[in-house]
Structures are given as structure tokens and as C-alpha cells.
Amino acid sequence: MIAGTMRLKGKKALVTGAARGIGHAIAGAFVSEGAEVAICDIDGLAAALAADEIRRECRGNAYGFQMDVGDRGSVFACVEECVARLGKIDILVNNAGISRVVPFLxxxxxxxxxxxxxxxxxxxLCCQAVLPSMVAAGGGTIINISSQSGxxxxxxxxxxxxxxFGVIGLTQSLAQEFAExxxxxxxxxxxxxxxxxxxxxxxxxAYARKRGLAPEEVAAYFESKIPLRxxxxxxxxxxxxxxxxxDDSAYMTGQSLNVSGGLEMS
Ligand SMILES: NC(=O)c1ccc[n+]([C@@H]2O[C@H](COP(=O)([O-])OP(=O)(O)OC[C@H]3O[C@@H](n4cnc5c(N)ncnc54)[C@H](O)[C@@H]3O)[C@@H](O)[C@H]2O)c1
Known part of the structure; x- marks a missing residue:
């Protein structure tokens, strides 16, 4: 849990895929910084439990919602519910994601x-559902979780x-289109x-197979490749x-920031 200095006081945020993992940590950090957060996840029960935990541990407001980010009806209905609960959405974090290692053929x-x-x-879909209210409000912030694989x-x-890679292209296009x-x-x-x-x-x-490693050797393999080890x-x-x-990043848009211990440098 990250100790907050209330840098997001009064802000309202929606984080997708926030019932666990990276999205959960982002939602908790936002609450610690004073934001109210909608925790949206395909697993509605896990989202509700995550919201309870974050409310308790980060001492602020978080609410759980069920949303399938790949379904237009689900996204638009959920965003409407979130706006009804929070009043507005200043920050959208598109974090929900899935991954598999599979030989192409x-x-x-x-x-x-x-x-x-x-x-x-x-x-x-999430950007299309949230952007109209950001445009009407005259501002907002969108953060998309891509990857080194982007x-x-x-x-x-x-x-x-x-x-x-598509997420980075979409990020740059929207940054251009909505800067004004x-x-x-x-x-x-x-x-x-x-x-x-x-x-x-x-x-x-699957990754261990790809590299000829045992599953328990994968973490050490990565650590040996990461400059910060x-x-x-x-x-x-x-x-x-x-x-x-x-507001510390107010003059940044269209950027894709690596958080990878130096694994990728451009
Ligand atoms: N873990 C990594 O090494 C890593 C590295 C780079 C990028 N990422 C990206 O970070 C994001 C979060 O990854 P994570 O490691 O926390 O994953 P995770 O599997 O731990 O959590 C993903 C969350 O997204 C939810 N989710 C899945 N499908 C959904 C859908 N259709 N609608 C709504 N919610 C859905 C899941 O229920 C889960 O709570 C993903 O976009 C992932 O691609 C992860």
C-alpha cells in the first residue's frame, strides 16, 4: 500500500480490471491520494470485495461494479452507474487485460x-463511453495500461x-484528437x-517451455535480464x-512510459 499525499483530492476515477493485480494497486493508490474510485471488473463480486478492502485500508471511498470491457452494452451501462455514484469521471484507467503464451501456428x-x-x-469502448463527459467538463485524464509487449x-x-501495440496507437490518436x-x-x-x-x-x-526452463526458474531468468535486477x-x-x-504530469500527453527496470529503453 502506498502512503498518500492527497495529490488526487476531490478527483473521481474509474479503473477497469481493478479487482486484483495492477488495477487493484492503482485503485488503492488513487484512494490513498484522496480520489474516489470505481473499481470495475468482469468479476463483480471480486470488485465489490476489493472495494471493501480498499475503503478499509486506504481510508477513502471505493465502489465495486461489474463490467465486461469488451461488451458495449456492459461498458455504457456501467459507466452510467459509475457517474451516477461518483458524480463525474476525471480519470479513466484502462487496465483490464488478458494474456497467453502460444506458438503462432x-x-x-x-x-x-x-x-x-x-x-x-x-x-x-471505455474511452468512447467516458470521453463525452470529459469533453463537456473541459478536461480529464486517460491512462492506458499497455506493456513492454506494446x-x-x-x-x-x-x-x-x-x-x-494497438493500445499505444490508440493512445497517441486520442491524445492528438482530445488535446484541445x-x-x-x-x-x-x-x-x-x-x-x-x-x-x-x-x-x-508455457513461458518456461518456450525458454526451456522449469516454471520456478522463470523469475530468476527475468531478473538476470532486467538492468535493475x-x-x-x-x-x-x-x-x-x-x-x-x-497535475504533476499536466504537460504530458501521447506518451508511453516504460516501468520495467530498464528492460526497454525506448
Ligand atoms: N503482469 C504483467 O507482467 C504485466 C506486464 C505488462 C502489462 N500488463 C498489463 O497490466 C494489466 C493488468 O494485468 P495484471 O497482471 O494485473 O492481470 P490480472 O490477471 O492479475 O488482473 C486482470 C484483471 O482484469 C480483469 N478482467 C479480465 N477480463 C476483463 C474484462 N473483459 N472486463 C473487465 N475486467 C476484466 C480480471 O478479472 C482481473 O481482475 C493488463 O492489461 C496486462 O496486460 C501486465
Whole structure:
């Protein structure tokens, strides 16, 4: 948990995929900084439990909502509910995402479609649902969670890389289009964070196979490649999200910031 200095006091934020992992840490950090946060997740019960925990531990307001970011009806209905509860949305964090390591020639079309639906179409839908109220308010901030895989292609990550490169393109397009409305749009590209996404057998075992490692050797393998010699934590990402959500980054838009211990430098 990150100790706050109330840099987001009075702000209202919506974070997708916030029931656990990176989104959960971002939501908690925002509350610690004085924001009120809508925790939106496809798992509505987990979102409600996460909101309870954050209210208790970060001493502020957080509310859980069920939302499937890849479904237009679900996104628009949920955003309407969030605005009814919070009054407005100043900050949107598009964090929900899924990932699999699969050799390209074995990748079923359903995996390609699911990955693009959640990771890329989800960002499009949430931005389309939230931007009109930001334009009407004369400002706002959007933070999209891309990846190092949005900067560099990676074997057996074709769908994931395609979706995360897409998020960076979408970030730059929206930054251009909405700058005159006082809205900034930036992306964060985290390095390797051992959340449940990474620890699932679909990811860890498949990645270990790809590198000829045992699953328990994967973390050390990454640490040896990362210039700062440690994995990324959810707090590392949340701190940068707070910066991008705060007035400290007011003159930044269209940027994609690596938070990866030096794994990627451009
Ligand atoms: N973990 C990493 O190493 C890493 C690295 C770079 C980027 N990222 C990105 O960070 C983001 C968060 O990843 P994480 O590691 O915390 O993952 P995670 O699997 O721990 O959490 C993802 C959350 O998103 C939710 N979610 C999934 N599909 C959804 C949908 N359709 N609608 C709404 N919510 C949905 C899940 O229920 C879960 O709560 C993702 O976009 C991921 O691609 C992660």
C-alpha cells in the first residue's frame, strides 16, 4: 500500500480490471491520494470485495461494479452507474487485460479474438463511453495500461503484442484528437509483474517451455535480464499511474512510459 499525499483530492476515477493485480494497486493508490474510485471488473463480486478492502485500508471511498470491457452494452451501462455514484469521471484507467503464451501456428482464432476484444476493443469502448463527459467538463485524464509487449514484438505473444501495440496507437490518436478539450491520454508499459496473470499455468508453464526452463526458474531468468535486477511490482506501476493522474504530469500527453527496470529503453 502506498502512503498518500492527497495529490488526487476531490478527483473521481474509474479503473477497469481493478479487482486484483495492477488495477487493484492503482485503485488503492488513487484512494490513498484522496480520489474516489470505481473499481470495475468482469468479476463483480471480486470488485465489490476489493472495494471493501480498499475503503478499509486506504481510508477513502471505493465502489465495486461489474463490467465486461469488451461488451458495449456492459461498458455504457456501467459507466452510467459509475457517474451516477461518483458524480463525474476525471480519470479513466484502462487496465483490464488478458494474456497467453502460444506458438503462432497453434493459436486458435478464438484466442486471437478474445485477446483483441479485451485488450484493445475494451480500451476503445471505455474511452468512447467516458470521453463525452470529459469533453463537456473541459478536461480529464486517460491512462492506458499497455506493456513492454506494446513496444517490441515477442515470439509466441502475437495476439498480446498486436493488442498492446494497438493500445499505444490508440493512445497517441486520442491524445492528438482530445488535446484541445484539455484531456491528456498516456500509456504505461509495465515490465514483468508476477500477478495472477503471470502465475497462471497458461502463462508461466508455457513461458518456461518456450525458454526451456522449469516454471520456478522463470523469475530468476527475468531478473538476470532486467538492468535493475528485480521484477516490477504492482506498486511500481501504481506510483507512475498516480503521477500521470496528477497535475504533476499536466504537460504530458501521447506518451508511453516504460516501468520495467530498464528492460526497454525506448
Ligand atoms: N503482469 C504483467 O507482467 C504485466 C506486464 C505488462 C502489462 N500488463 C498489463 O497490466 C494489466 C493488468 O494485468 P495484471 O497482471 O494485473 O492481470 P490480472 O490477471 O492479475 O488482473 C486482470 C484483471 O482484469 C480483469 N478482467 C479480465 N477480463 C476483463 C474484462 N473483459 N472486463 C473487465 N475486467 C476484466 C480480471 O478479472 C482481473 O481482475 C493488463 O492489461 C496486462 O496486460 C501486465
Amino acid at each position: 497453434e493459436m486458435p482464432e478464438s484466442l486471437w479474438d478474445d485477446t483483441l476484444r479485451v485488450n484493445l476493443k475494451g480500451v476503445y 513496444k517490441r514484438g515477442n515470439s509466441q505473444y502475437a495476439a498480446y503484442c498486436a493488442s498492446k 478539450s484539455g484531456i491528456t491520454v498516456n500509456a504505461i508499459c509495465p515490465g514483468v509483474v508476477f500477478t495472477e496473470l503471470w502465475r497462471s499455468p497458461d502463462m508461466l508453464d 528485480r521484477l516490477c511490482t504492482v506498486e511500481d506501476v501504481a506510483r507512475v499511474a498516480v503521477f500521470l493522474a496528477s
